[in-house]
Amino acid sequence: MKRRGALFRFAVGVPLIGALIAGALFVPIYREAVSHIRTELRTSVERDSWDLEVEFHEGGIEALKAAIAKRTERDLDPRAIYGLRDGADIIAGNVRNWPLTRKGDAWRQFDLTDGNAEGQIVRLFGGRELLVARRSPLQTFDQHLATQLALAVLAVFALSFGATLLMSRRLRQRVRRLGRAADAIRHGDLTRRLELSPARDEIDGLAERFNQTFADLERTVDGMKQVGGHLAHDLRRPLQGLKRRLESLLQRAPDRATENALIECIHELDELLETFSALLRLGKLEAGGYALHRERIDLGKIVGDAIEFLAPLAEQTGRRLLQEIVSVPYDGDRHLWFQLAQNLIGNAIAHGRGDIEVRLDAEEFSVRDYGPNLDVGTLLQMGQPYFRADRARSTPGIGIGMALARAIAEAHGGEMLCENANTGLRVRVRLKAAESKR
Amino acid sequence: MRLLIVEDDRHTREFVERALREAGHTVDAVGDGRQGLILATSEPFELLILDRMLPNVDGLTIVRTLRASNIDTPVLILSALGDVDDRVAGLRAGGDDYLVKPFALSELLARIDVLGRRPRGAAAASSEPMHLRVADIELDRLKRTVRRGARKIDLQPKEFQLLEYLMRHSGQVITRTMLLEGVWDYHFDPKTNVIDVHISNLRGKVDHAGEPPLIHTVRGVGYRFGIDAA
Numbered sequence: 001m002k003r004r005g006a007l008f009r010f011a012v013g014v015p016l017i018g019a020l021i022a023g024a025l026f027v028p029i030y031r032e033a034v035s036h037i038r039t040e041l042r043t044s045v046e047r048d049s050w051d052l053e054v055e056f057h058e059g060g061i062e063a064l065k066a067a068i069a070k071r072t073e074r075d076l077d078p079r080a081i082y083g084l085r086d087g088a089d090i091i092a093g094n095v096r097n098w099p100l101t102r103k104g105d106a107w108r109q110f111d112l113t114d115g116n117a118e119g120q121i122v123r124l125f126g127g128r129e130l131l132v133a134r135r136s137p138l139q140t141f142d143q144h145l146a147t148q149l150a151l152a153v154l155a156v157f158a159l160s161f162g163a164t165l166l167m168s169r170r171l172r173q174r175v176r177r178l179g180r181a182a183d184a185i186r187h188g189d190l191t192r193r194l195e196l197s198p199a200r201d202e203i204d205g206l207a208e209r210f211n212q213t214f215a216d217l218e219r220t221v222d223g224m225k226q227v228g229g230h231l232a233h234d235l236r237r238p239l240q241g242l243k244r245r246l247e248s249l250l251q252r253a254p255d256r257a258t259e260n261a262l263i264e265c266i267h268e269l270d271e272l273l274e275t276f277s278a279l280l281r282l283g284k285l286e287a288g289g290y291a292l293h294r295e296r297i298d299l300g301k302i303v304g305d306a307i308e309f310l311a312p313l314a315e316q317t318g319r320r321l322l323q324e325i326v327s328v329p330y331d332g333d334r335h336l337w338f339q340l341a342q343n344l345i346g347n348a349i350a351h352g353r354g355d356i357e358v359r360l361d362a363e364e365f366s367v368r369d370y371g372p373n374l375d376v377g378t379l380l381q382m383g384q385p386y387f388r389a390d391r392a393r394s395t396p397g398i399g400i401g402m403a404l405a406r407a408i409a410e411a412h413g414g415e416m417l418c419e420n421a422n423t424g425l426r427v428r429v430r431l432k433a434a435e436s437k438r
Numbered sequence: 439m440r441l442l443i444v445e446d447d448r449h450t451r452e453f454v455e456r457a458l459r460e461a462g463h464t465v466d467a468v469g470d471g472r473q474g475l476i477l478a479t480s481e482p483f484e485l486l487i488l489d490r491m492l493p494n495v496d497g498l499t500i501v502r503t504l505r506a507s508n509i510d511t512p513v514l515i516l517s518a519l520g521d522v523d524d525r526v527a528g529l530r531a532g533g534d535d536y537l538v539k540p541f542a543l544s545e546l547l548a549r550i551d552v553l554g555r556r557p558r559g560a561a562a563a564s565s566e567p568m569h570l571r572v573a574d575i576e577l578d579r580l581k582r583t584v585r586r587g588a589r590k591i592d593l594q595p596k597e598f599q600l601l602e603y604l605m606r607h608s609g610q611v612i613t614r615t616m617l618l619e620g621v622w623d624y625h626f627d628p629k630t631n632v633i634d635v636h637i638s639n640l641r642g643k644v645d646h647a648g649e650p651p652l653i654h655t656v657r658g659v660g661y662r663f664g665i666d667a668a
Contacts, residue, residue: 240540
């Protein structure tokens with residue numbers, strides 16, 4: 001699924017805001033322009049009207065008519081409208097019908113048969129009326145302006161959308177690259193670092209700080225690994241000496257009883273070493289210091305191998321290992337998965353009762369037995385290191401097997417759950433954890 | 439066999455050296471990585487036993503250097519680092535076998551025996567016989583059948599592999615871990631007694647009453663396959 005997160009919102013949101021700002025800036029400019037045009041218009045009409053009144057006063061009605069005729073004939077201003085009315089008759093001018101006034105008294109807006117106009121009507125001496133007006137430029141101006149505004153807003157939106165899309169795509173690519181590197185680090189490749197771009201911007205600054213953290217982490221884990229290694233070395237050496245001595249004693253054992261006792265001792269020593277290496281492995285897995293050897297594997301095959309390996313043990317006690325397994329292609333560490341399957345099945349053989357059911361499908365691997373139920377507290381604690389359920393106390397085995405299984409499941413991005421199966425224990429390993437921890 | 443041991447821990451080195459001499463091998467032993475590398479590249483050894491953590495030049499570097507200069511003397515790596523990823527790293531570097539400290543002497547001797555007899559390089563692939571025969575038992579790898587004298591033995595697939603491994607190394611002592619790695623091909627910490635159960639099942643099918651036993655238990659060590667009961 002494609003994730004449309006913050007970057008997508010950014011790519012849409014920024015142009016939207018840009019377009020809104022462009023629109024908002026347009027309104028006062030528009031108002032200013034309209035008022036400016038009105039003033040110009042009014043001045044021109046008033047001056048014209050005054051000139052005509054002067055003509056009337058100086059030369060009477062005929063002079064006025066001539067002046068109007070001169071103006072309309074010469075067509076000085078194609079927008080200019082004149083009219084002279086005597087009663088109901090229009091005696092001069094270029095209006096065919098006396099226009100209806102729309103509003104105002106001194107300054108009026110007129111509805112003409114072909115559009116509208118703005119101007120004034122002056123009542124002359126003798127009852128005649130003089131109309132001087134201009135076809136309103138505001139109508140076309142409004143239309144032009146609306147188109148311009150729409151185009152501008154569209155352009156702002158398109159340009160900034162393109163720019164932010166480009167930016168957010170590059171950003172997303174970088175975030176993805178960083179995410180991949182972080183994933184690799186999380187999966188144990190502690191030497192990996194986040195890639196820095198040549199830009200050396202804030203993201204690089206952040207990445208650099210993360211890299212420093214990773215370097216610290218690597219040093220710590222290395223230190224831990226070394227401690228682990230040294231611990232293994234130091235603790236194993238005395239055990240090694242002990243085992244060697246037991247072995248040479250075994251070769252010179254005087255009788256069968258001593259021989260048996262020595263073999264018993266060697267077995268116990270082996271178990272001690274086993275616990276020890278399981279602990280080291282658990283520690284490493286939990287600290288993320290274990291480099292998973294991931295490859296394409298078939299979980300069905302591995303679980304089948306584990307069942308085949310352990311079946312004789314179950315048969316010894318007259319129990320059956322029932323299986324329902326399908327082939328599940330999976331990227332994982334085959335040795336670790338074998339260990340996981342072996343631990344869970346082995347646990348059911350050692351501590352459970354009745355038949356053992358092993359199931360595997362594309363989502364889940366589960367092992368159940370028909371032993372007694374466990375209380376909730378016990379179930380919750382299962383899979384914690386050193387924890388042993390009551391029923392396990394009386395039987396040999398190491399409490400760390402379950403913890404190791406859980407750590408292996410989690411190292412592969414899965415999770416392990418224990419539940420009562422009425423009656424018996426069911427351990428479920430979900431191949432993918434329910435909530436992605438990313 | 440002429441062997442070289444490179445191990446910085448004096449106790450282990452002397453112990454292994456003495457044990458190998460007693461087993462009839464000619465042994466050179468050094469405690470330093472650089473010295474070890476010089477010896478390994480200049481003298482004709484039949485087997486090298488390298489500790490992984492060595493002063494100056496570490497064990498894995500020695501193996502890589504040898505392999506890079508086309509010296510394919512078998513190498514057994516000894517290490518206190520016993521986890522699967524350590525082991526994979528060791529074998530990837532060019533090691534032939536990997537033994538985790540502390541090891542039982544018998545385990546070391548058994549592995550040296552097997553490594554020393556293993557055919558090397560290209561010869562290894564072509565020399566796998568289709569037919570194995572030990573005493574009166576016959577195993578056909580192609581038809582996947584097993585006969586003991588006139589008696590046909592029915593085996594499960596894993597039992598077949600187990601028998602094949604034992605027959606291939608007949609006369610040699612085979613430890614439980616060698617069986618785990620050789621037959622199951624997983625590196626893990628097994629429940630110790632599982633292998634014994636598998637062997638006992640196989641024994642029930644191979645060695646019937648009245649026949650001379652072929653699968654022998656070597657107490658405290660492992661098993662040996664063959665007619666002589668030592």
